[in-house]
Amino acid sequence: MSRTLNWIGQALLYGGFAVALGVFSRWPIYHPLASGMAQIKVSFIHHGLRVADCRPYTAEEQARMAPNMRKSMKCGRERSPVSIEVDIDGKLALRHVAPPSGLSHDGASAMYQRIDLPAGEHRIAVRINDNKAVAGFTAQREATVTLVPAQVMVIDFNPDKGGIVLL
Amino acid sequence: MGACGCFLMRLRSASTSIESPGAVSGTGPSFTASLYRVVEHALDKPFGARANPLKQLGAIGFLLLWLLVASGVPLYIMFDTAAEGAYRSIESLDLLPWRLGSILRGLHRYATDAFVCVMGLHILREWMLGRFRHFRKWLWITGVPLVVLAFISAVGGFWLNWDRLGQYSAQTTAEWIDALPLLAMPLARNFLYPASLGDRLFTLFIFIHIGASLFLIFGLWFHIQRISRARVLPEWSLAACLSCTLILLCLVLPVHGQGPADLQIAPAALALDWWILFIHPLTVATSPAIAWGLVLCTLGLLLLLPFLPTRLRSPVAVVNPDNCSGCARCFDDCPYSAITMVPHPDRLDGLHLARVDAAACASCGICTGACPSSTPFRHDTILETGIDMPQAPIDSLRRQLRQGLEEMQDSRRLVVFSCNKGATLLSPATDILHFELICAGMLPPAFVEFAIRAGADGVLVSGCREGGCVFRLGQQWMAGRLVGMREPHLRSSVAQDRWLSVWADPGDEATLQDAIDVLRRRCDARIPVIAKEMMQ
Ligand code: HEM
Ligand code: SF4
Ligand code: SF4
Numbered sequence: 001m002s003r004t005l006n007w008i009g010q011a012l013l014y015g016g017f018a019v020a021l022g023v024f025s026r027w028p029i030y031h032p033l034a035s036g037m038a039q040i041k042v043s044f045i046h047h048g049l050r051v052a053d054c055r056p057y058t059a060e061e062q063a064r065m066a067p068n069m070r071k072s073m074k075c076g077r078e079r080s081p082v083s084i085e086v087d088i089d090g091k092l093a094l095r096h097v098a099p100p101s102g103l104s105h106d107g108a109s110a111m112y113q114r115i116d117l118p119a120g121e122h123r124i125a126v127r128i129n130d131n132k133a134v135a136g137f138t139a140q141r142e143a144t145v146t147l148v149p150a151q152v153m154v155i156d157f158n159p160d161k162g163g164i165v166l167l
Numbered sequence: 168m169g170a171c172g173c174f175l176m177r178l179r180s181a182s183t184s185i186e187s188p189g190a191v192s193g194t195g196p197s198f199t200a201s202l203y204r205v206v207e208h209a210l211d212k213p214f215g216a217r218a219n220p221l222k223q224l225g226a227i228g229f230l231l232l233w234l235l236v237a238s239g240v241p242l243y244i245m246f247d248t249a250a251e252g253a254y255r256s257i258e259s260l261d262l263l264p265w266r267l268g269s270i271l272r273g274l275h276r277y278a279t280d281a282f283v284c285v286m287g288l289h290i291l292r293e294w295m296l297g298r299f300r301h302f303r304k305w306l307w308i309t310g311v312p313l314v315v316l317a318f319i320s321a322v323g324g325f326w327l328n329w330d331r332l333g334q335y336s337a338q339t340t341a342e343w344i345d346a347l348p349l350l351a352m353p354l355a356r357n358f359l360y361p362a363s364l365g366d367r368l369f370t371l372f373i374f375i376h377i378g379a380s381l382f383l384i385f386g387l388w389f390h391i392q393r394i395s396r397a398r399v400l401p402e403w404s405l406a407a408c409l410s411c412t413l414i415l416l417c418l419v420l421p422v423h424g425q426g427p428a429d430l431q432i433a434p435a436a437l438a439l440d441w442w443i444l445f446i447h448p449l450t451v452a453t454s455p456a457i458a459w460g461l462v463l464c465t466l467g468l469l470l471l472l473p474f475l476p477t478r479l480r481s482p483v484a485v486v487n488p489d490n491c492s493g494c495a496r497c498f499d500d501c502p503y504s505a506i507t508m509v510p511h512p513d514r515l516d517g518l519h520l521a522r523v524d525a526a527a528c529a530s531c532g533i534c535t536g537a538c539p540s541s542t543p544f545r546h547d548t549i550l551e552t553g554i555d556m557p558q559a560p561i562d563s564l565r566r567q568l569r570q571g572l573e574e575m576q577d578s579r580r581l582v583v584f585s586c587n588k589g590a591t592l593l594s595p596a597t598d599i600l601h602f603e604l605i606c607a608g609m610l611p612p613a614f615v616e617f618a619i620r621a622g623a624d625g626v627l628v629s630g631c632r633e634g635g636c637v638f639r640l641g642q643q644w645m646a647g648r649l650v651g652m653r654e655p656h657l658r659s660s661v662a663q664d665r666w667l668s669v670w671a672d673p674g675d676e677a678t679l680q681d682a683i684d685v686l687r688r689r690c691d692a693r694i695p696v697i698a699k700e701m702m703q
Contacts, residue, residue: 009213014412021280021413022420026438030448032335033435043356101351112345112353150435154359167360 038119038147040088043112044157048080048100049131080132082109086155087125088117119149126164128157139163203295204674207635216633216670218402220409223634224289225391226401227409231282232384234410238274239380246327250369253329254427266418273417279321280442281413286317294472296637301480302393302503302529304473309390311469316386320379321443326372332437332444334358334428337372339447346455361430393527395504396640481605482557483528486521488512490540491553493519496654497534500608502639503527506534506554521554531638532556532609536645539655541611543568559605564614571600572622579690581683582623584610586630588637590671590679599683606630608641612648612657615666624693625686626666629679633670642670664689 033039054075062070079100086094093115101107109130123144127137139157141164147153156165207221214220220227247256260268290310293299299307326337341354357368391397400406425438439448450458484497488511498506498521505527511518521534534554535541541552543565550562572580577598585592586607595601600623604610607630615626628645636642647653649668657666667689669682 006213010408013213014408018412018416021277022416024442025276025280025440030437030439031435032437032451033433035435039433041359043353043359045352045356107351110352112355114342150433152431152433156359
């Protein structure tokens with residue numbers, strides 16, 4: 001009798017373990033994005049402009065350099081941070097300043113941000129500044145987009161592809 | 168004789184004159200240990216003490232790992248390692264005959280879930296039983312990176328399917344890593360456009376999944392380095408039943424892909440594997456920074472645990488070169504690989520000598536029980552053995568046994584050698600001479616015969632339940648020695664009805680008491696027989 005009970009006990013424990021594995025490997029259903037919502041991903045990798053313009057070395061500076069190292073133009077390496085602003089339906093949804101990467105601040109600026117918003121028609125305005133010497137913005141774009149539920153729209157910045165990209 | 172009229176010779180108690188100042192006296196089980204034992208004992212009933220899964224969680228972990236390797240190799244062979252074809256190749260597993268595809272895929276998934284679950288239980292068990300300090304420090308610390316590797320490999324596996332779940336997991340993980348100020352370029356940018364997900368990134372996924380698994384296997388080798396005869400496969404019945412259960416689960420609840428990944432569509436409803444991917448909802452519900460904090464604090468706490476202030480450590484085993492013949496029995500029996508055999512410094516005849524690594528030694532005394540020089544039948548006035556425990560020298564055990572038996576006045580004289588990690592003798596009596604040992608395995612079996620020859624009517628040896636020895640192998644070795652299956656053995660000429668062994672954990676005090684009563688009845692049945700024999 002007790003042997004039978006032990007078998008039943010074992011079967012129940014194996015069964016319980018299997019149920020726990022099976023159930024929690026798929027349930028409860030997870031909703032990363034609420035129904036009726038869409039997503040905008042704002043991201044870019046962009047080199048800001050150099051902070052200082054190149055200028056010729058003065059004669060004094062030239063004299064201080066080793067003869068084999070002499071150059072005619074002095075170029076600062078530091079780049080401008082890249083700032084971005086995104087308005088959705090006239091309201092500011094994102095403002096971010098991406099500093100240049102690298103120890104000498106001479107690398108690209110990069111950013112990534114995800115925004116969830118209700119699906120439907122939206123007026124999107126994007127403004128970018130990649131030159132801190134310029135007040136205001138160096139690139140702007142405005143568009144009306146219609147997003148279906150769960151659609152992902154990307155806002156990127158790529159001067160080779162015409163500047164601000166909405167995809 | 169104590170005030171209650173019984174002999175209680177706790178070899179490790181403060182009353183024993185030979186005890187060294189650093190010794191730890193017998194400590195009762197902690198609250199967490201008692202709590203854990205309730206659960207473990209409940210499972211002893213249906214499975215039997217030996218096959219209880221809770222006592223072999225590490226071994227089950229290994230079994231699951233082998234199941235993962237066995238199902239992973241064919242999956243990899245059929246897998247298209249490019250982002251384009253990955254999903255299709257996994258889905259085409261459904262075309263394999265006899266539902267082999269479901270079994271392979273399901274086994275790989277469910278064995279991973281089970282592995283994570285068993286690993287969690289393994290950590291919980293060792294923590295609740297307080298097994299993370301002193302000589303176990305290495306075991307514990309080498310365990311912690313295994314948790315990280317297990318999760319990296321498991322999460323990375325989901326990306327390889329490249330279905331919506333894989334897409335969500337890869338993207339969320341990238342966003343989570345981007346929250347750390349480590350990388351100049353956000354990883355999450357890799358998931359902006361379908362075209363940006365190159366095959367090179369996919370090769371990285373494969374490298375993460377398989378690389379972390381290989382590191383895990385390598386790390387496991389380190390983990391069990393300091394354990395001799397580590398149990399890396401569970402009882403065969405358990406292994407068979409568990410494997411069948413998992414296969415059955417694959418057939419009843421097959422694992423399916425959740426639609427091909429599409430970076431232009433955000434997954435909105437996912438059948439999440441909560442065993443492994445719980446970290447994503449946790450990050451969303453809190454914040455990436457809080458999730459990092461939680462993960463790092465948990466790992467930090469785990470790493471810190473063995474260094475928290477604790478009780479003094481017991482003295483470790485000491486080798487006496489004059490009494491060591493180099494037979495290596497202590498080396499064979501030591502559960503924590505704390506003994507090495509080195510050339511004897513004073514002998515030129517190639518003889519070896521045992522050497523104890525103090526950091527690895529568990530102070531269990533199993534080596535003393537294994538040493539042939541520990542036999543109490545030696546004629547020396549002082550019993551010096553090859554390897555001894557300073558807090559409980561074998562000579563003191565012999566002396567107190569002799570003396571105690573001489574002083575006993577009861578018509579029935581029982582000797583109880585009990586392990587002080589197992590069940591406690593609750594009701595001392597005038598017919599019991601009781602010795603508490605550090606571990607049952609510490610008792611040289613010849614002491615049973617010695618006690619009988621010195622006047623004991625019966626001898627009881629008690630220790631922890633099967634599979635539950637605090638020092639891993641003490642119970643197993645002692646049981647083997649008593650029945651002549653392991654050296655040094657109890658001579659078969661010792662009458663079987665004069666001794667008894669009982670394996671009882673803390674909480675099993677009644678079992679210990681019952682065994683004593685059995686021994687009493689046996690003695691009572693025998694005493695008239697002996698009296699009759701003497702009259703004839
Ligand atoms: C990755 C999964 C792991 C596996 C497969 C595994 C496997 C094992 C095995 C086979 C043993 C030897 C058991 C024996 O023969 O007595 C063991 C012991 C041990 N493990 Fe693990 N382990 C894992 C993870 C961990 C982790 C994460 C920790 C703690 C942070 C840990 C702590 C310990 C301790 C303290 C012992 C010693 C037990 C004793 O001395 O009685 N293990 N493990
Ligand atoms: S006391 Fe235990 S751990 Fe230490 S050397 Fe002896 S058998 Fe090994
Ligand atoms: S068992 Fe005893 S005699 Fe044999 S090697 Fe160990 S200490 Fe030496």
